[in-house]
Amino acid sequence: TQLLEQSPQFLSIQEGENLTVYCNSSSVFSSLQWYRQEPGEGPVLLVTVVTGGEVKKLKRLTFQFGDARKDSSLHITAAQPGDTGLYLCARSKAAGNKLTFGGGTRVLVKP
Template sequence: TQLLEQSPQFLSIQEGENLTVYCNSSSVFSSLQWYRQEPGEGPVLLVTVVTGGEVKKLKRLTFQFGDARKDSSLHITAAQPGDTGLYLCAGEADSWGKLQFGAGTQVVVTP
């Protein structure tokens, strides 16, 4: 059983469309991170959120942390082929003792 559930598992869209991926847990996160991983590479940190209700923007990417700090979303506006990759969320919770990763959402943006 995954401590963090990511949805959807796979998303294929056309260039210019918007997309949202989700990360949920039954535990309260002390902090949550989003990573992007490209084939043959390690994950690269995109953002860290720590405060409930927090919204962070990184160019066309918008990250939202739920008020109860149990869920998060990543929204990409006007997706481009360069956004293709595996999007991973990772969180720390007091009862876990370490950073736990979700299984990821594979995003494919076609021209």
């Protein structure tokens, strides 16, 4: 049973389009992390969201943490082929502790 549910599982879009991926849970989390993983590599941390309602921007990526701290979304504007990868959300019980990951959303941006 996944504590974190991600949707959709797979997304294929054309370069220049926008996309949103979601991470949902029935539990409240103190913080949530988003990672991107490319083939043959380990996940790389993109952002950590902590405060309910928080919005963080990283270039063309916008991350939101729900007011109730049970859900989060990642929005990519004007996607590029370099955005292709597996996007994972994760939570930990405390800083420096083990991570629990969602099932991931595989994104393919076609040129």
